[in-house]
Amino acid sequence: MGKIAKLEADLVDGRERDRELERKIAETKRKNDDLEAQLSEQNTEVRDGKAKIGELEGKITALQSKNFDLETQIDRTMTFLDLDGWSYLAKTASWYKVIDQGMTFDEAEAYCASRKSHLVSIHSQEENDFVWELAKTVDSLNWFWIGLKRNPNKGNAFEWTDGSSVDYMNWRSGEPDSRDHAALWSHNGQWRVWSPTDQRPFICGRSSEF
Template sequence: SSFSSLIVSKLFTVSLCAKCDPGWRYSPHSRKCYKFFSKSVTWTEAEFHCLIQKGHHISVHSSKENKFVKEIARGASEVWIGSAKFGSMSNYEWSDKTSFNFKGWKNGKIPVTKLIQPCTKMNVTNGEWFQSCCRKVAPYICQKDSQQANQIYKHFLRHKFKKQINTGIL
């Protein structure tokens, strides 16, 4: 009926307005959702928890995002970010595999690699990044795609699938 179509339409509109899950913050700069976790854990434990949340450690791609991280983590002295050296890689990479196009290293220089310190923390006071042993503990921030992006994709798939059934393709 047209009434049920109206309700479905309104529910879809409402879900588009809620860009992030409760407790997560939306950033218009990256169009992603972020959540600060104050519990201090190792880098690997933090990444695992972020994966369970359908995300990754935060990756930082601009000075605006770096400032946003400082804002979210206010109250902590340092926080894990997603930059690390994986396996035998000689360069730092983001855990979400996005490009490493912005660097916020202390003194503006990538530090000389210390094999026991292949993970990265941010000093929340000044926003500078520094190497840290991955087994040390710190609070962390997870990042994931916004619900808006996910809902639009799901809506597209649902209607595409329905059209294929109605036209006899499936």
């Protein structure tokens, strides 16, 4: 082979090696591009994950704050009411306590007021049944003062001592008669009126909203 032919052959081989090198460079670049795309996607996922973690941490902090506020409110409620013996009805968001001590109606109301409450007001059958069950645990055959009484300045209309509306009543047959102050019978939860000077046990009640 002559020198020129050899040089031409070497040139062809060199060009072939160059093309192979270019293919390898292009393949390497493609792989780099794919890797960069994967890394970018992973970085995006990491950022999204961090954002979600931050969001969850924010929600956890908010829940912890609400729990703290709730615990504070419960502690304040228990301190405020001295809740030994008080029972809670979620439907009314109210607390109730039976006092097994005979007092006149006005004495009973004053006693409840000294505990930041009133003689109980009752506004539904469910609430009446709840109060009745509480009374039965103390004495199953007795009359307990509740906060309902006539107002002589309003045509003897019945009113609750806590000022709430009179939207429910549970009188026994023949009641109310001409007397003025209501009590609940622990035998069946029905009501009747008595003289306010009678000495009777009673039920205090109050809303949990302070």
